[in-house]
Amino acid sequence: MNPVRVKDVVLGEGAPKIIVPLTGRTGEALLEQVDAVAPHADIVEWRVDFFDDLPAAVDQARVLADALGSVPLLATVRTSNEGGEITIADDAYGDLTVALAESGAVDLVDVEYRRERRVVERICESAHARKVAVVASNHDFDATPPKNEIVARLREMQELGADVCKIAVMPRSRADVLTLLDATRTMFEEYADRPLVTMSMGGLGVVSRLAGHVFGSAATFGMVGTASAPGQVDVTELRSVLGVIERAG
Structure with a gap:
C-alpha cells in the first residue's frame, strides 16, 4: 500500500480519515461553513458544483485554502451525471x-x-x-453493481494512475450493502496498492460509512449541517463511533 500524504494527513495509514464537505453557494456562506467544519475534519471537500460563481472558483479556492490553514482541501466538481449540481461538457469540466x-x-x-x-x-x-x-471517483445513485463490477471499476481507476480510488453506490437491499463491503475487502486484500474510499449510500448503507475501514476503506464522509450525499452522518457522532471501533480493534 502506497499511502497518500496531503499536508499532515496520511490516507492509507492509521485510523480512517474524515472528509467533510462545504456546500455554500457564495463566498460568505463558504467561510461560515469553514468555521464550523474545519475543527472536525481531517480533509475538507469543497463541492465546487454548489458554488454560484464558477468563473471565480480559482480565486475562491485560494480564499478557502487560507482560511483552512493546515487542513487539506479537496476540490470536487460533481456533475449531474453522478449526483452533482451542474451539467457541464467534458472539455469545460x-x-x-x-x-x-x-x-x-x-x-x-x-x-x-x-x-x-x-x-x-x-x-x-x-x-x-x-x-x-487525484481522487478518481464513480457514483451510482441507481443501484449497487455486482461485486466483480465494483472491483473492476476500482482497478481501472488504479490503472489510470489515480492516487485514491473512490466509489459510492446505492443499495436496494441489505445484500447490496454486503456486496459493497465485500468488494472493498477483495480490492483491498488482492489488488489495491493505494488508498480506497468506498461507501454504500442512503440509510441502508450507513454501516459502510461507520465501519468501512474494517474492510479496507481509508476514509469516510461526515457532515456539519448540510449533507452532500444521502446517508452522511454528523461528524461528531461519526468520530465517536470510529473511536469506539478503533479502540475495540
Missing part, C-alpha cells in the same frame, strides 16, 4: 478541474473517471505535475 489543480490552493482534486478519457488523463497529468493528489 476538464478546464475547470485543471484550473483548480493548478491554482496552488488545493491539495487534492476529484476526477470522475468515466468522463472522456483524454480529459481525465489531462486532469491527472496537470494535477500530478503540481503534486496535487
Whole structure:
C-alpha cells in the first residue's frame, strides 16, 4: 500500500480519515461553513458544483485554502451525471478541474473517471505535475453493481494512475450493502496498492460509512449541517463511533 500524504494527513495509514464537505453557494456562506467544519475534519471537500460563481472558483479556492490553514482541501466538481449540481461538457469540466489543480490552493482534486478519457488523463497529468493528489471517483445513485463490477471499476481507476480510488453506490437491499463491503475487502486484500474510499449510500448503507475501514476503506464522509450525499452522518457522532471501533480493534 502506497499511502497518500496531503499536508499532515496520511490516507492509507492509521485510523480512517474524515472528509467533510462545504456546500455554500457564495463566498460568505463558504467561510461560515469553514468555521464550523474545519475543527472536525481531517480533509475538507469543497463541492465546487454548489458554488454560484464558477468563473471565480480559482480565486475562491485560494480564499478557502487560507482560511483552512493546515487542513487539506479537496476540490470536487460533481456533475449531474453522478449526483452533482451542474451539467457541464467534458472539455469545460476538464478546464475547470485543471484550473483548480493548478491554482496552488488545493491539495487534492476529484476526477470522475468515466468522463472522456483524454480529459481525465489531462486532469491527472496537470494535477500530478503540481503534486496535487487525484481522487478518481464513480457514483451510482441507481443501484449497487455486482461485486466483480465494483472491483473492476476500482482497478481501472488504479490503472489510470489515480492516487485514491473512490466509489459510492446505492443499495436496494441489505445484500447490496454486503456486496459493497465485500468488494472493498477483495480490492483491498488482492489488488489495491493505494488508498480506497468506498461507501454504500442512503440509510441502508450507513454501516459502510461507520465501519468501512474494517474492510479496507481509508476514509469516510461526515457532515456539519448540510449533507452532500444521502446517508452522511454528523461528524461528531461519526468520530465517536470510529473511536469506539478503533479502540475495540
